[in-house]
Amino acid sequence: EVQLVESGGGLVQPGESLRLSCAASGFIFRNNWMTWVRQAPGKGLEWVADIKEDGSATSYVESVKGRFTVSRDNAKNSLYLQMDSLRAEDTAVYYCVRNLGWYNLQNWGQGTLVAVSS
């Protein structure tokens, strides 16, 4: 059974940093693109970032470029999202997603809540 378990969310002040982690199991992690998707309270889904199977390519939504960094450790079956200079508008539930290609987003984690507030 595929499992994606996010952790690392919490309440932070504007300008602070957080690192989200996603532990993957039940599939060959190193063979899959991975994606972060977020959802602000009461709002729709927003694509945040992607990372290629071997970590050699990444892409980001414009609003997080230069502040967020997606990475992975295939030896640990883990995905990460380093979030710096956090803003109130980054407040959302962040989902770790297995991307089978062409945004066939097959498996989703349960999400972790990031709240940015003073």
Add this chain to the structure above:
Amino acid sequence: QSALTQPASVSGSPGQSITISCTGTSSDVGSYNFVSWYQQHPDKAPKLIIYEVTKRPSGVSNRFSGSKSGNTASLTISGLQAEDEADYYCCSFAARGKFGGGTKLTVL
């Protein structure tokens, strides 16, 4: 602001069929057969229900079907059931923002 446009809400009675549209452009929906649809119940993670326009993942009811015409993709749910009440999102890898704004389905 999503590049994919969905109606904010649709509704139907049990047993009826409804269709949710997802309108993009000739550069995304119109050019590629890579549109997916997701169902999200309140406080739950989204679930893939259609991929590559028409394909259903294993375990998804055949009451859900997808199609595409020109720059518009559609999700049809037949034989509406109370459990279908949820938010639905379309997605295209080529679209700015990837996701549509979402459609709230109410089963009357």
